Amino acid sequence: MKFLHISDTHLGYSQYGLEERKKDFLDVFYEAVDKAIEEKVDFVIHSGDFFHTSRPSNQTFLEGLEVVKKLKESNIPIFTISGNHDRGSQVRDVSPLAILEPIGLNLVDGGFKEFNGIYIGGLKYISKAGLKQTGGIRVILEKYLESLNKEGFKILMLHQEFAPLFPNSDLYMEKEIPEGFDYIGIGHYHVKQEPKYINSATVVYPGSTEFTAYNENEDKVEKGFYIVEVSSKIKCKFYSFTKKRPFLSLVVDEENIEAQIKELKNKVETILDTGKKKPVVIFKGVLKNLDLVDITKLLEKEGLSENKVLHYRFNLTKEAKIIEAKVDSIENEDILKALKDLLEDEEIFNIVEEAVKTLQTFENTDEMKKFLKEHPEILDLP
Numbered sequence: 001m002k003f004l005h006i007s008d009t010h011l012g013y014s015q016y017g018l019e020e021r022k023k024d025f026l027d028v029f030y031e032a033v034d035k036a037i038e039e040k041v042d043f044v045i046h047s048g049d050f051f052h053t054s055r056p057s058n059q060t061f062l063e064g065l066e067v068v069k070k071l072k073e074s075n076i077p078i079f080t081i082s083g084n085h086d087r088g089s090q091v092r093d094v095s096p097l098a099i100l101e102p103i104g105l106n107l108v109d110g111g112f113k114e115f116n117g118i119y120i121g122g123l124k125y126i127s128k129a130g131l132k133q134t135g136g137i138r139v140i141l142e143k144y145l146e147s148l149n150k151e152g153f154k155i156l157m158l159h160q161e162f163a164p165l166f167p168n169s170d171l172y173m174e175k176e177i178p179e180g181f182d183y184i185g186i187g188h189y190h191v192k193q194e195p196k197y198i199n200s201a202t203v204v205y206p207g208s209t210e211f212t213a214y215n216e217n218e219d220k221v222e223k224g225f226y227i228v229e230v231s232s233k234i235k236c237k238f239y240s241f242t243k244k245r246p247f248l249s250l251v252v253d254e255e256n257i258e259a260q261i262k263e264l265k266n267k268v269e270t271i272l273d274t275g276k277k278k279p280v281v282i283f284k285g286v287l288k289n290l291d292l293v294d295i296t297k298l299l300e301k302e303g304l305s306e307n308k309v310l311h312y313r314f315n316l317t318k319e320a321k322i323i324e325a326k327v328d329s330i331e332n333e334d335i336l337k338a339l340k341d342l343l344e345d346e347e348i349f350n351i352v353e354e355a356v357k358t359l360q361t362f363e364n365t366d367e368m369k370k371f372l373k374e375h376p377e378i379l380d381l382p
């Protein structure tokens, strides 16, 4: 038996407000679909955040539908769960993925589905507040296993941040997962992890398919998916995308900025020579004497225009501003503490805190506003 495991495809995300970025997410999804067909896998599992929002545009719905249809035409079923980005809301609406079910998407937001003697289980993303209400993941999973009570290969799809794979999480894999599963495919953490063996299961985070700035560093990203072969052993092989958008970053050193930009030019040209997409370039660091205009001029001088680079991001601060930023972050913590005292109710605080943390994962205020409009449910109270 052989299957493909992909996660966090975030269809419809136009990062930096760019249509090209939206298309990037679709391109790599198709690259995985083509590989699934070429490798003749038996099925595909997708561990959440298929769509970037729970209100995808009609265009994005159509793209998702075509992806599922292409697999279906090759007789490859796809199983998925709702992630935090596309779960809809229990209160207001269903998951947008439910709309793709009639054309063949298998949504497993709870329980198991059977396929050729294999049991594919799933649990949609549960928020911190939700975890408290339901009594935790372990209780739910134990019930699943009990109600299934059958021999056979058991796969579980989850969309949570688990320690020790995800650093600094309150959710501990070993504590939360009962024995009884063979393969656990997890989404949510966008940084690909090597498979681990925990509580008798092979645990895999394939990461997101493109760079999103969610707990990840653009320099160290390896983007792709796993192909898993099951015989007497479970063998996981990671495939890196060839169509992925390259990202370059540069920490500004004012003394050597001209040399740095020459080096950047070489890197960009090497990327373009190998037929890859035009990169996104991220500038980081602190400016003392230079301004953005100086950097832009240097880029122009080296011919690093839009023909060669898709987008520049300047995550730069002027030296004086850093002090302000530090004060800001202290105030933020004070605000959270004050909010905690004000709200008294811990569940409500957890929801607000999670909303704040979700908003912090966006690149700019416009993206935040857009997300809030599309996700009023992030403030739904239990």
Ligand SMILES: [Mn+2]
Pocket: 008, 048, 049, 083, 085, 188, 190, 208
């Ligand atoms: Mn995600």
